[in-house]
Amino acid sequence: MALERLFLRITALALVTVTALALPARAQEGDGAGWELCNRTSYIIETAVGHTEGTGISVDGWTKLAPGTCKIALPGPLTPGVHYLYGRGSTAHQGGGREWGGRHELCVDPTGGFSLESPPDCAAMGLEAQGFRPIDITRADSWTNNFTEIENWSLDNARNAGLQRLLDEAGIVSGTIDGNIGHRTRSAINDFLKLKDLPASTSDADLIDYLEQAAEERSRSVGFTLCNRTKSRVWSAIARRSTEGWESRGWWRIEAGGCARVIDRPLRGSEHFVYAEMEEPTGLRTLSRASEAFCVGRAKFAISGRDNCEEGSYRTALFARTPAPTERKLVYEFFERDFTPAQQDDE
Template sequence: MVQARLSRILPTLSFFLISGFLGAAAASAQEQEGWSICNETSMIAELATGRQVNNDVVIEGWNRVRPGECRIVLQAPLRTGTPYFLYGRTSRAHRGGQQSWTGDYEFCVDGQGTFSVESPPDCAAMGLETRSFQAITIEDRTSWTTTLRETARWPQSNAQAAGIQRLLGDAGVESGSIDGYIGRRTRAAIRTFLSEQNLPSDATDEELIDYLEQIAIERSRNLGFTICNRTEERIWAAIGRRRGEGWESRGWWALASDTCERVIDQDLISASHFVYAEMDTEEGRKVLTGGVDRFCISHSQFAILGRETCEANFYEEAGFIETDVPEDGLLIYEFFDRDFEYVETEDEDQ
């Protein structure tokens, strides 16, 4: 049941591959030869790449690419006819949870810092995490460009402005529309921000993005709901909470062993929240035990309003565990191996 969700949990960012250079979109990448990644999204992208070396695949990361920026991730000469691999994630600065560009090929990464590994067979045994990479076909030995886009598209030059707009909201400086055009009010908010932070008034847009990212990351540590996987397996987690006068359940978040995910990125109300999780192991399926508060869940990604009549609405029902009350708008919940027990499958019941 858990593994079936993997193909259904789609990132909100669309992934596109564009061959060769595309006018101004890749102009900054033309200064050097190699494999370039151009980021036309409004989010900071962190990239890991893979290349075949003899009989192994070497995975390296992380390459940080600002909105509107192109970056060489691998120098020429490139190989044609041999696939390269790419995994991308968004910066922790962005609200709404970390999003990713994924594919069908699983390799090991170090989620915490710079790394280079030769695809070990057991990621967890090496203290690494498993991530799903996209295969990239390169058809030119000299230069090749992969472009990242999201559903809302804008030219490369406007992506930088859209990124600044998004980060201003992430950092709590100014909330507004994200359209790739910065007006007078936003420029005034930027000047005020730089002055209050004792930063240079003549900071470039690239420097502004870097400043805002750090403020947003620091801000995110002090609010919201974070869940952590302290088990030795990957888990799939869901949450329940009050929404207005009613209830909401939402899932799934895939958490590798010993990783955390911020599932709500705003101040929390002073009331208990609820959690549920499942895991697949070689011996079978495990579920979180001890939950007595019933919420609706679905096999695929879901956001369900209400917690009554789950089956009548073609949902399943699961027992969620009540958390502590958040303190100062912040809540952290950790899952441990002892919290899970095996459940019998239908085949085992027969």
């Protein structure tokens, strides 16, 4: 199962919608003195870069990129050759964690800034493995990579769209995210500045920081979070009844000791279900007290309905019922005792 999901690191892990958030297929030349990263999305992105140093790969993170900004992630002069790039969305954003990366696994410190030579065993060093995208840099003076989404934003439009997204996620105003600041958005910004007792002269950069903090504070009080209390990696999925009927979604990869926020809006209804597979050298372990059948896919999936899974090229899996949410919030923890003995994968 793990091999079937390796490509998940190429795309964003957000499961609310299927969006084409991707890095351009080739790097573009820029004017920065070194390796410059530009954020042409409406999301705040934290980036990490890797480059060959001696016989190993040095990895540095995190460089925060506000929407519509560029920063030098690796000062010049650059050594032409393969470098590595990974990006993750801010936890302030709704819709689950977003990632921009690839299949080359390197170690990162998910908790804060770091600079390290990526070891062969991330977990043994208290680190987390993430999939980086190889970038073939061919110039020594400067190089630029753009983070993009479906909309082909200019830097100015990306900044405006980022403000609109954060105003929505901070609960100030909901509206279209189109990259154009009109009367409605300006009024919302003024309302937020007054609410936080901030001057009208507050810069866009500071405004984005304040909005990110407000969105994070708001998001902590609602939603559905899965936590892995085992010593192994867990792949997880959820199921629930939506306004359109039963649905199942996955996969979320949760490292040992980590958590994943799978729904970041207030929970509706009381019936929620979870599925998990634990990877171990001896085989795969699934939840032992699971009896509710739902469909799951071999790759990232969002499936409507829970019947006739195989007819839709899915498979049937047994999910466990969770406790009812409390105040529209739910945290579910996976423990070693929750899983069956390991089963050997079929060859």
